[in-house]
Amino acid sequence: MSVFRRLLAAGVGAAAAxxxxxxxxxxPAGPALExxxxxxxxxxxxxxxxLAIGASGAAAAGAASVxxxxxTLVAGLGAGAVGLYDDVVGARPEQQAAKGFTGHLAALQQGRVTAGLVKIAGVGAAGLAAAVLLSADAGVAGHRRRQRQSALGRGVDVLLGAGVVAGTANLVNLLDLRPGRAxxxxxxxxxxxxxxxxxGIAAGAVGASTGLLPADLGEDVMLGDSGANSLGAVLGVALAARTGPLGRAALLTALVGLTAASEKVSFTSVIASTPGLRELDALGRRAD
Incomplete structure (x- = not known):
């Protein structure tokens, strides 16, 4: 892909977002999102x-194949939609008790389906659908690789790709605790x-992120689960599209490890206590 097409995808992403x-x-529904x-x-x-609209649309336009x-559209818009559902429904008082993956599973064992669990299932389904579509990529190299793979190998590759998309969506969402961080x-x-x-996929996401960063740093807007999950899902597609089974397995291992660590350790505390990360995190943000 030419530099011009990547720059165009970034510009479209920023403008669209x-x-x-x-x-x-x-x-009319705008005040309900405050x-x-x-x-x-x-x-x-x-x-x-x-962000979901801008990043997904621009990234899809910049993609190398249909x-x-x-x-990209399925992952970005799907993750954004279920994230918005959690932003709206999950804010209700009866939904507040369940926190984290374990909290949502505990609620399910009690017979309650939380908005967070709907989001987790929805992001996973969007990731799986995206991975299936990626497996149909018509590139010559990909076609030759698929010809050599068994049905089992292709299935494992798809599952790994789905894990990368969903895992990246979740990781970016876990970081969305301070203005501009995600x-x-x-x-x-x-x-x-x-x-x-x-x-071009990543370029569209980068452009949309750049377009909204000043408003996020200025504490005029908040991404919520909708924006963070969508951005992560689009970047997950960019990662999965350029890696094979081994690369996807390595990425998924890292994503699972970081997600597990987030249940025990505060990322905000780690960032605040780490020189370099602390300054980067605060860059451009309003003074406390």
Missing amino acids: RYALREIRSA RTNFRGRTVTLAAGPA PAGAA LKSGLLLGAPLTGGRHG
Whole structure:
């Protein structure tokens, strides 16, 4: 993919995300998306669906093939939709008790289906559908590889790809605890992925993230689960599209390890106590 096409995908992502944010904020349902952030400021969750639309659309437009573009749309919009459901329904008082993956499973054992569990299942389904679409990528090299793979091998490859997409979506969401943190993480992860055949996918996500970063840092908006999950899912597709079974297995192992660590350790505490990360995290943010 040419540099011009990647830059175009990034520009489209930034413009689309900012336009979607304005439209969603001014829609009749806009006031229902207002929330209070960690510092007591009123912000809007409209940035979540705006990022999902901008990143998914631009990344799909920048994809190298129709199957890869379809995978990007399914992952980004699917994760964004179930994330928005959790943002809205999960804010209800009866939903607040269940926290983390173990909390949602405990609620299920008691016969309650939480909004968070719906989100987890939805992100997983979106990741699986995206991985199936990626397996249909019509690239010549991919076709030759599939010819050599057994049905079992292809199935394992798809499951690993689904895990990478869903795991990346979850990881970015886990980082969305302070203004700008999830978008900065997306930029750091996405920028190195803008090269190569599938670079346009990451370029679209990077552009959309850049377009919304000033408003996020200024505590005017909040990504919520919708934006963070969608950004992570799109970047997960970019990762899965450029790796084979071994690469996907390594990525999934790292993602599972980080997710497990998040149940025991506060990422915010780790960042605050680590020189370099602490300054990067605070860069551009309002002073406490």
